[in-house]
Amino acid sequence: MISKAHRTDLTVRIGDVLSSSSADYMILRSLGSGVYGEVVKCINLNTKKTVAVKILKKLNAFNEAQREMSFLQVVNSINHPNIIRLFEEFTYRGCECLVFELLHRDLRSTIKVHPHEMPLRTIRPIAKQLFMALEALNIVGVIHTDIKLDNIMFVKWYDLRIKVIDFGLSLLVTDAIVGKKLQAVKYRSPEILLGLPYTNTIDMWSAGCVLAHLFLQTNLFDVHSEYEMMRQVVQLLGQPEDRLLRTGIYTEKYFTVMEGADGPMWRLKTPEEYSEYRTVDNNVKDSMLKSLDELVCIHKFESVAEKEDCHGFVDLLKMLLCVNGNKRISASEALNHPFITMSHLMEPRYRDYFNDVQRFMRCCTEMRLTGDKFKDENKNKINSTEQTKVQQQNKKDYQELQSQERQTQKINAWNPCKLPIETDGQEPEDGSKTNNRSTPSSFLQFGKEFMACFTCGRRSSS
16 A cells, blocks of 8 residues: 655656665656656666656645556456556655556647648547447446546557556546536536536547547647537537436536527527626637538548548547437447448448558557558568667666766766656757667668558558
8 A cells, every 4th residue: 555645845866766565666767747746767677677657746646646546456457458557556755656567659749749630540440449448447337537638648659559548537437426527628528517427428428529639630629618618519519408408417507598489498608698607718719610520521532432431430429429428329339330340341342441441450459550661571570670679778778877876976967856858869949968769760760651651541652
């Protein structure tokens, strides 16, 4: 169990060793920080494997750590390939530390690095793996409650395998409290906005928002307040049924009753009417789309099959973004949707497109995707080489740190308060140098081939 003793002034630096009862973790570099504390990349000195260690420093970190651990222990018991693995937890100088497997980059960061149209052949395997993870959570009765781009990470830089992370806000279905505020506002489901009873289908709503974002390269609901969110939901998807509005705890925040031809009816408040309840920005945004069907007109298609595929994608989004949570598609049902099974592409005239997109689904069975320039017979060689390079880099980092430890005078020159942030081999904006190792040229070429497929979905010429 984690100790309840806390400290918020703990400073860690490169070369520090975080010790648990079973292993020693030497810090290689920082992966980022936030209000909760810091995440650092470490090497397990016993196994020589790299891991990510979340160091929780804020005062209420104990409850957050306990919550995340309790849910991860339940979820990890099923050993699901699309859910992050928690290796252990321990206390280091009064701070709670959680040791996770090391992943690559979250979806939001990926979009920032590669701000290009993401094709459906790339979105589909991400969607399927996300549904597989949510199906597993449903089986063990867990609601994630915080599905968003930031909490879905690629396992490696060279394939499309993903994992769901961050269970700090999760809860059991049996512990769901009506009226509790959950989910980031841009991913918040109607039942949470209205204060209705809810189930794990709120995660499916958030999944729909994630997939729409990947397709649009921007938020489907570009909002900053609950009122804006409800307004855009009504504009895009229609107003919730009256029977739902009559039940909602917070319905009167957003709606008012007016007399209609058939008796009293609910109407969305205007921004002016809502401002009487709570201050609202004068520049209230409307939905960017009038209907989800407009998504078919967003991108140009190279073939009839690709357009047909987009219609399948839009149909799936409609089911994910069903305003009535009781009628929303479940994770198990989503896995059998034609867009995921590709049953709508089985016609002979779609054969070439089907064969092309099918290879992108290999990651769903944990097979790695390679660029077209690399033949199938070279896959094992590529993956073996990548593994060797990673091991060599970790070994080099470790050996260098051992050398630095022997030169304690030089270590004092390090800044103990600011660790260099992971930059994928690029220099920081301030021009300072990092200790990142350069990627071998053969893998840079491989990365280019893969990212060509990832960012635009077009087949590279051999």
